Structure formats: C-alpha cells, structure tokens
Amino acid sequence: MSTSSDTVTYDVIVIGAGPVGENVADRARAAGLTTAIVESELVGGDCSYWACVPSKALLRPAAALEAARSVGGAREAVARPRPDAAAVLARRDGFVSDWKDDGQVSWLESAGIELVRGHGRLAGPRRVDVTTPDGATRPMAARHAVAVCTGSAAVVPGLPGVEEARPWTPREATGAREVPGRLAVVGGGVVGAEMAAAWSALGSRVTLLMRGERPLPRMEPFAGDLVAEGLAARGVDVRPGASVTALRRPSPEGPVTLALEDGSELEADEVLFATGRRPRTADLGLETVGLESGSWLEVDDSLRVRGVAGGWLYCAGDVNRRALLTHQGKYQARIAGAAIAARARGEAATETPWGPYSATADHAAVPQVVFTEPEVASVGLTAEAAEGAGLRVRAVDYDLGSVSGAALFADGYRGRARMVVDEDRGRLVGATFVGPQAGELLHAATIAVVGEVALERLWHAVPSFPTVSEIWLRLLETYRG
Structure with missing residues (x-):
C-alpha cells in the first residue's frame, strides 16, 4: 500500500463485500496483491443476512419435520403439527449473527484484506471514491484492477398504492420477527415459492399469486407442477394467472388489500413482492468510465467488463446478470481473482474452455436447488x-x-x-x-x-x-x- 497526496493506492480494490467480493479479494490477497474491499452495509452481503442463509434456516425445520413424518416409527414420535415458530426464528437469528458482521470482519483482518466502510463509486480509470459513514470522501486508486461485486436488489413494481402498502421485499421476508397471520406472495419464481413454503409451515395463511401457469417457470414444467401440488397440500392457496393491479393500506397497522386483474380483491396482513431483481449500479459512477449508470455489466469469460479501455475493470456476481446465484457468483469470483493475479504478474491469462481464467460454466452448466417441499x-x-x-x-x-x-x-x-x-x-x-x-x-x-x-x-x-x-x-x- 502507498499514498499519493490524499489518495491511497492498492493493487486491487473490490467494491462490495458479499460472498462474491470476499472471494475476489481473498484470491487477490493470496496471490500477494495488496487488496482493499469497500462495503456500505454488512460484510457478508445479502446471502449471509437476507437471502440464502436465513431463508434456508427458515425452511429447514419444516423439511426435517416432514422427513420425520414420512417414515414409520419416526412419524409416531412427532407430536407437533408444525415447527415451533419462535424457536425457528431464534435459530435463524443465530445463523445471521443477529445481523452483526463482527465475525466476517475478523476474517477479512486475518486474511490481510483492508476493509473500507462506506459507499464506493468509480471516479475514473482505476480510481474509487468512498463516502465514509461520517460523510467524508476517501479517494483510492488501484494499480491493477477494480472489481465491482455490488450484487442486485429487489424490484417492486410501481403499482398504484404500493408505497402506502409498504410491501415486503425478500429482505423483510427472511428477516421478519413475527409470523404474519395472512401473507400474500406475488411472484412464482424461486423466492416466491420458497417463502410461500417457509411461512406457511410456520402457520401463516399464504396465497401465492403468479402470472404464469405454474411456479418456477424457468425449470422443467413438471417441477413447477409438483411444487404447486406440494404447496397446495400444505395449505398454500396457489393462484396461477393472477396479476396485482393496485394496493391499498389505509392504516399503517392494518391489513393490505390487493386488487387483482380479474376484478377480485385479496386481503392480507403482509404482501411480499418477489418479482425480479435489478443491478446495484445506479450510484456507482459508471458514467466516469464510459458505461451507463444503473445498467447490468457485460463481461467476458474472465469477468473483465466489456467496453472499458485498459481491461482493468472486473465484475462478478449478480451484477453481470449471468447467473443470479451465490455459488455461481463465488465461482466467477475465483476465476476473476485468478485472472487479476495472473495479469498482474504479466501473464496472458488466456481464456480457454474450462480453463482457470474462463467462467464457462455460466453458459450451460449452472446448478440450482429450490428448497421447497x-x-x-x-x-x-x-x-x-x-x-x-x-x-x-x-x-x-x-x-x-x-x-x-x-x-x-x-x-x-x-x-x-x-x-x-x-x-x-x-x-x-x-x-x-x-x-x-x-x-x-x-x-x-x-x-x-x-x-x-x-x-x-x-x-x-x-x-x-x-x-x-x-x-x-x-x-x-x-x-x-
């Protein structure tokens, strides 16, 4: 690390300290490169606190109970009709460390990666400005690479009354402190199906609203059909071909009413929109390097961003839109880190099929598990x-x-x-x-x-x-x- 005026220079700067950013930083640091990682929220990112980990913590107890009920001899020993909601939520809180990132920060320190708290923005080629929590600006520069690993955020449609309704996004759905009496889930993708399963198992009366014929529309049709049957068998009201046109919630503490396209209405205590993702690039300074603010970033197979002169900008994880899955983002991160290190040593880092510098598995070999029942x-x-x-x-x-x-x-x-x-x-x-x-x-x-x-x-x-x-x-x- 060196300084020039007020600018601190590293070999590699990573923006975003979720699992993807952590892996890029770890690979770069292990290769002997000085590395800093910038994070505006919790170190560990969405997966650790609001997505993969808490959602599976919510889903696993019901699956374990279902497994016991499906085996004679174990079935007779299971008395409760559903998991203990308070115990499940407490277990989830343990897995997310009560939304504190001390453990993740300690890991960064042990790996020799410097953490910079604040909001990072590109400020030109190989430059990053960080707005720190106290409002100051910390200028940084990278000798070899900047990696954007800022992930994605939930999209809430701009329907009439949506602000008044204060809908859940996946973050609220995985972090809720109480079981809603009635939950409307809008969207039949992976998040919608999993959260419908999780909260119905904990006692909520769940209605799943989806535009298509079945859940999981990107998978084999029989998969969506079997999941729909499984959800229905566990009390979920599965409604295909249903679209929300408006919402209203006159009282902040009262129920929310959803107006549906067929003219009917649905009342619920909470509504979750699981209707898509957008890249977290709107305030990233992309325009300073010739890219469009708020856009997904297109990359080559070594995860270098296309259209940026000099080949110094990399992007891994959701924000490149290849495969919005944590394990795929970490896979990309390992390859990006290896490519950055190789090029820093002056090596070619040639992209070849299944080679160490090519994220080819993103094209036709992406694995995924949906933890429904x-x-x-x-x-x-x-x-x-x-x-x-x-x-x-x-x-x-x-x-x-x-x-x-x-x-x-x-x-x-x-x-x-x-x-x-x-x-x-x-x-x-x-x-x-x-x-x-x-x-x-x-x-x-x-x-x-x-x-x-x-x-x-x-x-x-x-x-x-x-x-x-x-x-x-x-x-x-x-x-x-």
Whole structure:
C-alpha cells in the first residue's frame, strides 16, 4: 500500500463485500496483491443476512419435520403439527449473527484484506471514491484492477398504492420477527415459492399469486407442477394467472388489500413482492468510465467488463446478470481473482474452455436447488432450452418414487427425474430431480454435464444400493430401452 497526496493506492480494490467480493479479494490477497474491499452495509452481503442463509434456516425445520413424518416409527414420535415458530426464528437469528458482521470482519483482518466502510463509486480509470459513514470522501486508486461485486436488489413494481402498502421485499421476508397471520406472495419464481413454503409451515395463511401457469417457470414444467401440488397440500392457496393491479393500506397497522386483474380483491396482513431483481449500479459512477449508470455489466469469460479501455475493470456476481446465484457468483469470483493475479504478474491469462481464467460454466452448466417441499434440483439446460439452442435432444423421465432407495428413504416418496441427452454427441446436457432431499442428487449430474461424460461411460459409474442415486441406473436403462 502507498499514498499519493490524499489518495491511497492498492493493487486491487473490490467494491462490495458479499460472498462474491470476499472471494475476489481473498484470491487477490493470496496471490500477494495488496487488496482493499469497500462495503456500505454488512460484510457478508445479502446471502449471509437476507437471502440464502436465513431463508434456508427458515425452511429447514419444516423439511426435517416432514422427513420425520414420512417414515414409520419416526412419524409416531412427532407430536407437533408444525415447527415451533419462535424457536425457528431464534435459530435463524443465530445463523445471521443477529445481523452483526463482527465475525466476517475478523476474517477479512486475518486474511490481510483492508476493509473500507462506506459507499464506493468509480471516479475514473482505476480510481474509487468512498463516502465514509461520517460523510467524508476517501479517494483510492488501484494499480491493477477494480472489481465491482455490488450484487442486485429487489424490484417492486410501481403499482398504484404500493408505497402506502409498504410491501415486503425478500429482505423483510427472511428477516421478519413475527409470523404474519395472512401473507400474500406475488411472484412464482424461486423466492416466491420458497417463502410461500417457509411461512406457511410456520402457520401463516399464504396465497401465492403468479402470472404464469405454474411456479418456477424457468425449470422443467413438471417441477413447477409438483411444487404447486406440494404447496397446495400444505395449505398454500396457489393462484396461477393472477396479476396485482393496485394496493391499498389505509392504516399503517392494518391489513393490505390487493386488487387483482380479474376484478377480485385479496386481503392480507403482509404482501411480499418477489418479482425480479435489478443491478446495484445506479450510484456507482459508471458514467466516469464510459458505461451507463444503473445498467447490468457485460463481461467476458474472465469477468473483465466489456467496453472499458485498459481491461482493468472486473465484475462478478449478480451484477453481470449471468447467473443470479451465490455459488455461481463465488465461482466467477475465483476465476476473476485468478485472472487479476495472473495479469498482474504479466501473464496472458488466456481464456480457454474450462480453463482457470474462463467462467464457462455460466453458459450451460449452472446448478440450482429450490428448497421447497418437494425440493427441486437442476443443472444445465431444460429440454425446451436445449431445443431452442439448436440441439437434437431426447428427454428421459423416470418416477423417482419407484427407486428402491427412495421407498426406504420415505414412505410414499413422490418425485420425478429427467435427463436431457444431446443425441448427436451422446452427452448429458441437463438434468432435473424433484423429490424430498433431491438436492443431494445434483452434484453427480453437475459433474456429468460439466465433464461432458459419455453416456456409455456413465454405465460404469455404479450407484450404491439402496440409495436414491440408483435413479441414474434407471434413467440409463430407460434411455437404452
């Protein structure tokens, strides 16, 4: 670190200290580069305090209870009809450290990464100005790279009465201190489906409103259908083809009324909008480097931002819109950190398929788990997406509940599996599993897709008996016919 006038210079500056920014900073510092990270909120970001961690903490107790109820012998020992809400919320609070980031800050210090508290903005090539909590401006400069890892924020539609209604965003949904008596969830994507599952399990009367025919519209249709059935079975009022046109909440402490497109109304104690994300770039100084303020940032496979002279600006995570998932953002961060370090050493950091400087998995091998009941796990392309990409594919389906390991896992196990095969290459390009604990099946499929493993080789990957992983044998047998 060195100073010039009032400007402090580092090798690398990272804006945003969520999991993505932390990983970029860690890789840069481990390579011997002086590194600073700028954060305006809590170190650890949305995932740690308002998204992945608290949402799974809310969902897991109900899933554990459901698992116990599905096995004879355990079922008889389970007395409560639902999880203890106060205990669940207390457990969630523990996982988010009561929204304090002391532990994350200690990790940064142990890694030799300097934390700068405040709002960071680009101020020209390789320059960042930070407005600190006391209102001062701290100018910084980077010798090699600046990495934007500011993530995304929830979009709340500008409907009549929306400000008066004070709707929840995903942050309020994962951080609520009490169980609402009635909750309206607008949006049938991953957040909407998971929060409908979580709060209904804790005793809220949930109505799920979605414009489409089923939840999870970007996944295989059968996945959304099974999730809709699962939510309905647990008391959620699932309403496809429903759009909100206006809201009103005359009293701050009173209920909120949603006007629907069909002319009907719905009253709830709280309303959650899970209707999309926007990049957190509106006040980032993008215009100082020739980019559009508030825009998503387009990057190459080494995560360098396109259209910026000199190749010094990088971007990883949600804000580049490749895959809005924490694990994918961290994957990008590892590659960005490696590329920054290599180029700082004067190396080429060549982008090659599956090489250390290429985030190619973002294109066609993205894994995702939706922690509803049943769980949904997918990787790669759906059958429709594969066909849209011009591939000649065959979708192979199998009843997951008929696998012997599934029958032993849970009485009345219900689920379905699909693999999507590129017929011209004999390779797996996508897979989807729906069922209790289906997420534990996913990594094998991810390896098969990423590794482009020939189906003939998969015959020699023998699944252990009696596990649910025997689904692989059944899918291959069905494919062979």
